Amino acid sequence: MLVFLVLPLAIFVIFVVSPFVQALYYSMTDWTGFSPNMNFVGLTNFVNLFQDTTFLKALRNNALLAVVVPFVTIVLALLIAIVVTVGGPSRGTIRGVRGAGFYRVISFFPYCVPAIVIGLIWAQVYDPAAGLLNGFLTAIGLDGFKNFAWLGVVATAMPASMWVIIWSFVGFYTVLFVAAIKGVPAELLEAARIDGAGRFRTAISVTIPMIRDNVQTAYIYLGIAALDAFVYMQALNPGGGPNNTTLTMSQELFNVAFRKGQFGYATAMGVVLALVTLLFAAIVFTVNRLTGGGDDSRRSSRVAPAAAPAPAAAAPTAAAAPIQKGGI
């Protein structure tokens, strides 16, 4: 009782719950962060927060990130995952395209590089004069890109930054989806093929519905990563980008806390960030449920009859074989 219940509970309370409660309290003070003294100011910080144009801009930027980054990443990752697992020749067993293993490994590479390194590398790639990207574009004759500041122009700063985040995540989610697709019984895919479904139709009507839960999880993880995005943005545009177009809430929080010495106000930003994150997760769950996924009983009634027999049929044969051997 003591070890199994009280200890974990105590750890949880001390390291998870109490910081939350403290944060709530600090967000209602005028704490500067560098002295033990603070005054309780009620909800003033929150009122100011929603009149603070810089913070609201950061909030909008984060919202944009949370919409675009997960969507594009998942579409790309699904595409690659499907191609390397079931997108192969339409004759013979279901398999990926030729060299699938190679592509799978390559696509995972970016994930092995720490986020901060990715940010710094891409900051160099985007360098107006010495960067790889402009070097390439001018080399193929697009002279308009000479000295073009990808991270310094309002129209391109955000898309360029988003691309870096997407680039770094695609590999991991590809692997996640590959694993999920491997769990889809081959019989289902073969049945679809026999029924005359092409690769695209199979992907849309069979593969993706079967790995729906994985997609939802990926969406939430990616959304949370996009709502933070601190490391990437700090490496690419520590100043928040042109006209603050790439400023995120976490960056603004950092500035307000450590550079302006307003920890109370910064903590209020943290509380809002946490609420936005929860809201995002709630939206993803709701959307998934409304579109017919996520509910165990309904899904099992719809998919199980087709899926269940396959493993059930396969298992006895596999299990029976050694017994028979042993019997002989």
Next chain:
Amino acid sequence: MSEEPGRLNRRTFVRGALATAVFLPLAGTLASCAAPSGGGGGSTSGKKSDKNPFGLSDTASVEAVIFNGGYGYDYVTYAAKQVKKQFSKVDIKVSPSTQIAQQLQPRFVGGNPPDLIDNSGANNIGFNTIADQLETLDDVFEADNYEGTKIADTLYPAVKDPGTFSGKFVALNYVMTVYGMWYSASLYEENGWTPPKTWDEALDLGAKAKAAGKYLFVWGKEAATYYLTMALDSAIKEGGPQVRIDLENLKPKAWSAPEIQSVFKALETAVKSGYFVPGGAGTQFTAAQAKWSNDQQAILYPSGGWIENEMKKATKDGFKMTGAPTPTVTSSSKLPYEALRSAAGEPFIVPKQGKSPAGGKEILRAMLSKDAATNFSKTRLAPTIVKGLVPDDGFGSTALVSQTKMLDAAGDNVFNYQFLDFYGMNQDQLVVWNSFLSGQTDAAGLTKGMQDISDKVAASSVPKLKVNS
């Protein structure tokens, strides 16, 4: 998703009640220990004397955390060795940091900060948050240095000012920083150019540079506000101290002063005429600076005296880096062309709550003595606030020689302003300046942006700076 969310049954109710019962009181105690009631300190002190002006205990252990930036941190280690010569049993630990605020924030809250801090760099602690937790340092200047001369008598004038906040001298700024325009004397000689004295001359020089396939200016995204400093210096020289006083006191419409507007207009013309190397808003600042010091794509750069040391490894051979004062708007400006912004920089602070504030002050005393101060100038090619330690050849540095010359020519016409650092405005201002220098906004947009930042601080609850002269 095996559990139905949102439904309160007996089990979740009991669980919730139990959790609440446990964590409420516990959280209360934790909150109070994370923001403790202060205290600490408790320093044992030795007897004060002329040789030991701060009463440093024989067996004290002293800790110094030094910003490890352009000047490194080993010059403090060097000074610590000088202290050891006087107090052999004292234990001194000097450690570097580039994240002063992040690293020391919990120690300030916990009441156990180090005894000496070089509060510098991009991540410094805003003085409005810690000023009242710092020792006043007047007694350091009253003490004798290791040669037996009163320290106050060995220093440049007005070195207390940048570290004095609301009348209390709490930050000892160690390095004499001269702000100006920097250029390559050899390149100018080759082309028959001279550093501009007014903005008209500057724009002429821009046209000449363009004809030679070069640019007048270059900027990097983290250092766009160097042009703000330049514009302010120029406007203050044109309009006299009132321009500066209004800005520092965050007066409404202070940024619409005619002198500031003239400079902004001149800069707008420079931007529109293509006198800036394009793409600065996307270029890392030292890479941008190398386009001036190494590639010589740009021929003029506004900065402080640290620029030589900062670009040491990326400066063309025979560059002959030289400083000149900022241009004025007209030739009949209120302050002469030779006037310049100069201030002591690298603020060293001694927290009251440290274990041995006397030890922190003793290291400062060593740093202000001849041995350590000469060592700094010689190895870092920058003057300290201690006068007369830089020889005529400037240890072989043209930039260091020109700094001394500029200071001598300026005489009493030296000014400084604190409000940018005091309120930590740089981050917000960078955004506005990057837009302006890349041509996305004009002088009117720049003025509005700067005024908005000023108004926002004026309306906030942070403690304000009061500037009367």
